[in-house]
Amino acid sequence: MRVLVISDSHGNYAHAFKAHQQAGPVDHIVHLGDGCEDARLMEEVLAVPVHRVAGNCDMDRRVPAELTLEFGACRILVTHGYRQQVKSGLKQLIDQGTKVGASVVLYGHTHQAAVESAQGMLLVNPGALKEGLPGSYAIVTVDGATAHAEIFPL
Template identity: 40%
Template sequence: MRVLVISDSHGEDRLLNRIVEQADCDHVIHCGDFCTDTDRLPDRSLTVVRGNCDWELVPEEQIWEGAGRRFFVTHGHRYQVNTSLMSIKYKGKEAEADIVCFGHSHFPLCEQSENMLFLNPGSITAPRGFPEPTYAVVELKRNGDIRVTYYNPNGKVVSRLGGSYSLA
């Protein structure tokens, strides 16, 4: 199963929809700050949360399950992700998540800690502290392994990000 994880599109719904088409995934997770009306979001299997810049009434947090994995999805601003992952780690544990997806910082991050994978796809419009816009594709393998690949909006692999992970 392939899951597109994207965040901080900040009103660029055409770019968002183009990326969703080119990524050709089974499910889409948007970690907030989509900054457009929800009817302009991709017409796909979609989990979306509200970011600090969104006006639409969508959930602040969501749980999504696919291929035997539990995803906790939030924007991240309520967990101070710009300074530390500690608060979001506690929330991930509480949610019994395998994968914690968040945005807000506009900085791509993928790291495993305490048998959870923490994934920030970066921003497709305005990266901060990283030289190019990014999004991530999570491949959930039948054997339980997880492969995360980052791309720029043109679909080119950003090879210095992502990797393969095994969670118990």
């Protein structure tokens, strides 16, 4: 299963759609916040499930701050990251991932793309799609209980 992961589009829906086009066929799209309306637009236009969480700049209180998704045997924590203060380190993020039994944690907020492992979890930040930034996105490939992630420039 291929999952397109994007974050921090901040109203730049053109970059969000460009990331989808560049990514090729995907089974799901996950938007990590600060662009919930961009994700909603993608959901309306594209024939692929879109999952979204609210970031600190999103005003729609109906959008959850966090999701736990199950893709195959892989549990994925989806969050923007500001509640876990990821700009100050990943300890709270890792603690939350452990709490929900996640093997993958997807987060944004820092605008810095990263793929790393900690305490048996894959931590993925796709970077940002905000106008004025080079832009990047991630593809997470899930195969059973294992996952691999790769960052791509826009």
